[in-house]
Amino acid sequence: MNIKRYKKEGLLIVIILLISGALLLANRIIFSKPANQVEISVNGEVVRTLDLNQDADILIEGYGDGTNRFVIQDGKVHVSEATCPDKLCMHQGWVQRTGENLVCLPNRVMARIIGE
CATH class of the missing domain: 2.60.320.10 (N-utilization substance G protein NusG, insert domain)
Structure with missing residues (x-):
């Protein structure tokens, strides 16, 4: 039971990090105009x-x-x-x-x- 829970939590952390990285990249692109x-x-x-x-x-x-x-x-x-x-x-x-x-x-x- 605990292994399934840890896998789900790990997957959630990875998804949050990917979304955060994508938003940071989008912000840099939008505000990169000189x-x-x-x-x-x-x-x-x-x-x-x-x-x-x-x-x-x-x-x-x-x-x-x-x-x-x-x-x-x-x-x-x-x-x-x-x-x-x-x-x-x-x-x-x-x-x-x-x-x-x-x-x-x-x-x-x-x-x-x-x-x-």
């Missing part, structure tokens, strides 16, 4: 679209009196300064792949990497 722009929106409205191939240092005024400073360098972007209380947006690091986002909820600012 990223060439960052779209910055405030409160859901796009305010700037910038080229990732040109280094820049941009100050964006967010909701209320909040501001976020975005730095574009070497095809990557990150938040270098923010007036929000928790500064979580600054700790998100650099993003560079299509579909990645930088979000500052208190200032209602979002930067989204877009491809062609």
Whole structure:
């Protein structure tokens, strides 16, 4: 009895691993498009679209009196300064792949990497 149970559990583990691998591969294929722009929106409205191939240092005024400073360098972007209380947006690091986002909820600012 126990051998049948272990075979079923082993088969279930293998199936889960195969499905996980297939989903990971599909995700890589979908988001493998070359990223060439960052779209910055405030409160859901796009305010700037910038080229990732040109280094820049941009100050964006967010909701209320909040501001976020975005730095574009070497095809990557990150938040270098923010007036929000928790500064979580600054700790998100650099993003560079299509579909990645930088979000500052208190200032209602979002930067989204877009491809062609």
